[in-house]
Amino acid sequence: MKYLKNNFLSYVALICAIVVLSTGCDILSIEDRSDPNNSELNQIINNPTPSDINTLVTGTESGLREELRIYHINVGMIGREMYRFLAAEPRNTADLLGKGNSQLDAGSFYITRPWASYYSVIRNSNILIQAAKTLNEDGVFTDEEYNGVLGFAKTMKAYQYLMAVTLTNENGIRIQPEEDFSSTGDVLSKADSEDLIATLLDEAATNLDDAGDNFAFSLSSGFESFNTPETFREFNRALRARVAVYQEDWIGALDDYLPESFINVNAPLGMGVYHVYSTANNDMLNPVFSDPQAGSGDSWVAHNSWVDDAENNDERIDVKVVLRDEAASLDGLSSDYGLFVYQNQTAPMPIIRNAELILIRAEALAQRNNAGDLDAAEDDLNIIRNNAGLPDFNRGIGGQAEVIDEMLNQRRYELFFEGHRWIDMRRYDRLDELPLDRTEDNVWESFPLPENENIGS
Amino acid sequence: MLLQRELEPSTGFSFESFNSGEMRNRGVEVSLNLQPVSNPDFIWNSNINFWKNTSKVTDLPVPAFDVGGFGTSLGVYRIEEGKSATQIVGIDPQVDDNGNLVTDGSGNPVIVNKKLGDGEPDFQMSFGNDFQLFKNLDFSFLFHWKKGGDVINLTELLFDLNGTTPDYDDTDLTFTDFRNEAADITDDTPNGVKRTSLLGVSTDQFIQDGSYLRLREIGLYYSIPESIISKISEGIRGIRFGASATNLITISPYRSYDSEVSNFGNQPIAQGIEVAPYPSSKQYYFHLKFDF
DSSP states (O other): OHHHHHHHHHHHHHHHHHHHHHTTTGGGOOOOOOOSSSOOHHHHHHSOOHHHHHHHHHHHHHHTTTTHHHHHHHHHHHTTSEEEEETTOTTTTTTTTTOTTOOOOTTSHHHHHHHHHHHHHHHHHHHHHHHHHHHHHTTSSOHHHHHHHHHHHHHHHHHHHHHHHHHHGGGOEEOOOSSOTTOOOOEEOHHHHHHHHHHHHHHHHHHHHTSOSSOSSOOOGGGTTOOSHHHHHHHHHHHHHHHHHHTTOHHHIIIIIGGGTTOOTTSOTTOEEEEOOOSSTTOOOOTTOOOTTOOTTEEEEEOHHHHHTSOTTOHHHHHHEEEEEEEEEETTEEEEEEEOSSOSTTOOEEEEEHHHHHHHHHHHHHHHOOTTHHHHHHHHHHHHHHHTTOOOOOOTTOOHHHHHHHHHHHHHHHTTTTTOHHHHHHHTTOGGGSOOSSTTOOOOSOOOOOGGGOTTO | OEEEEEOOGGGSOOEEEEEOOEEEEEEEEEEEEEEEEEETTEEEEEEEEEEEEEEEEEEOSSOOEEEEESOGGGOEEEEOTTSOTTEEEEEEEOBOTTSOBOBOTTSOBOEEEEEEEESSOSEEEEEEEEEEETTTEEEEEEEEEEEOOEEEEOHHHHHHHTTOOTTTTOOOOOOOHHHHHHHTOOTTSOHHHHHHHTTTTOSGGGEEEOOEEEEEEEEEEEEOOHHHHHHHOSSOOEEEEEEEEEEEEEEOOOSSSOTTOOTTOSOSSSOOEESSOOOOOOEEEEEEEEEO
């Protein structure tokens, strides 16, 4: 009996072996399954709810704030507005300032991290578009609600592409396919990148025209007064005006975009759209706020030239920097002024504000230079100047060149450490006028595309 | 291989976990146990281990990707087909076939990525010995020798930037001519200035030999003979006391605290990246043991 039983078992084992071998490993493999704890991508695309849309919008807006710290270090340092001294991170003062023979490295954090963050928001926006499309097809979203989502998502995409191309400049950006979620697209030239951004903003504006009176989602307090399709469109047009001057489309800026933006010479210069921060759980703090008197080894300080070159009695100086008790120095660089543009850890950070729009108008007027344009540009510049306690600017016997110089000067002081100086000097081909602090420093024009984009491999 | 790889970030996603690619590990482990002396008054046990391993990524269906480090200019571990799984890649000036520096149109050096080191040691050995003298006295020690295996030494960089490296003003450290030329330095430049001038030009100065010979354990114990114990108390069966220590002596050419520790923990691939972590501590123990 025992013998028979063993024999039986070996038959069973043999049959099992045959089954396993003949079916391959399938009966042993584990199926991919969806994440039980989080929403899954396919679920959001194919079967979204209106509350998913709200979550995606909140996530998209929140994502805009990622890596702004690095962005501001990059453009602030290369534009010689400030230094970020961090004893443990030599690349800030070496690579970014072109110390000696050092160069910008395509594999380092200063480009890889902001870039990844922009494209993650762009992907979020693309997912948002697909999800809203499904809801519209299912009859849950009206056409107006759908257009509202499109207007928001395309504006966000355009804004993030714009941030990317301000860093990579002549190296261009990559277009992200809207529907194929795991792929990436072609590298565009700088001109094509700016065209893409302009087109996206214009499409968004058209969508916003047909989006009814209210959005089907809510925005943070950073969009206060810009959270309906009509007012959000003013924000969209403001960004479009910025893109227009980058493209040197002065007429477009003056005739088409600025008039539809929120530009208002009677409103506070700070009116606009902001990134907001809070101490709430899982929220973020202003990433560039710091104690202006912090020790050299971990400090945010202004470039001395910003204070030295200022006009007498410019009230912006005392507001935006603090004279340090002790100068900060690192790596052969030194500063006497701590940065105080953001005065507490929840201070909001502008995306675009009234002052920039007024300066954009001054620029476009000065560049168009029709009869009366220089006077009108002067008026705009004087709004900015008077606000800072400065007397009127008068070009006197000067002409267009003087007005443009003053426009760049007011941009330098009014938009200090808001990410503009480097881009402005680059646009006007004046990077060689930026002060170099060490004999072998360089001013970079463009960041390389990140190495992990595997371009050309 | 189960790998987590970086995606092109412009897809909007950072990482993808996937099961693909093949890797080959070839290694040997040899162990030798000896008892050279064995008589009642002296027993000597000796244990020698030798091991080495080389790995190669034989198939990788995706482009090469980085698995650890602070960016190429400071050295990264890169998984790449046909290369060792523990290769360290960094930036370096480009050279032509004759070893001369290649410059671009404006006379600046052309900086390229290349393999500059490998975290895998050439081999490792341990040498453990136990001696028992007169039945009661035990003495043991264990040496560990790691030969080769590069470490990315960023601790030295931090000291260099603050001018406090012990060899900052020495000039004994030399680099190849093309690196000197690219960084505008000569063999007479102080070591600290050499290394900081190479920052952003080459990663070679950070990638250093992590070899060491370490006295990992040493101990001496004495067991009081039973004949004495039985006179003291009938309840106690044995008394043993002694002293031991770990990591007492380290001999290494490595120019920082400890080539064995890493900021990313002791993980299989990206282990030797050192930015001033706490070194392995020396520890001393005193032992007193009663058996009842």
